[in-house]
Amino acid sequence: MTEKNRFERVGEFLKSRRLELELTQKQVGEALGYAKGQYVYFVESGKIDIPRGKLKKWLKILKVSPQEYIDLQKKVLEQELRSYFTKADFKAKKTS
Numbered sequence: 001m002t003e004k005n006r007f008e009r010v011g012e013f014l015k016s017r018r019l020e021l022e023l024t025q026k027q028v029g030e031a032l033g034y035a036k037g038q039y040v041y042f043v044e045s046g047k048i049d050i051p052r053g054k055l056k057k058w059l060k061i062l063k064v065s066p067q068e069y070i071d072l073q074k075k076v077l078e079q080e081l082r083s084y085f086t087k088a089d090f091k092a093k094k095t096s
Contacts, residue, residue, distance in 0.1 A: 008046030015044040017062040
């Protein structure tokens with residue numbers, strides 16, 4: 001099983017919030033100015049990231065605070081970066 005990438009993990013969070021609010025992909029897509037929910041599907045499945053021009057509106061629709069989204073991104077990025085290193089890498093002495 002491969003580890004999920006950042007887009008997939010953020011997409012899962014967005015889908016979870018959408019479902020908690022009992023919104024369909026089509027409803028979110030239309031609120032963002034898209035004719036269908038297919039765009040929402042692509043983001044939620046981790047195929048693409050949210051375009052920065054749509055980010056604020058998307059978070060508002062899902063009632064996610066900017067800080068909550070930033071915290072999520074930081075956590076996901078840290079986990080992704082840590083997966084590249086071993087425990088020994090963290091114990092290695094710093095070089096100047």
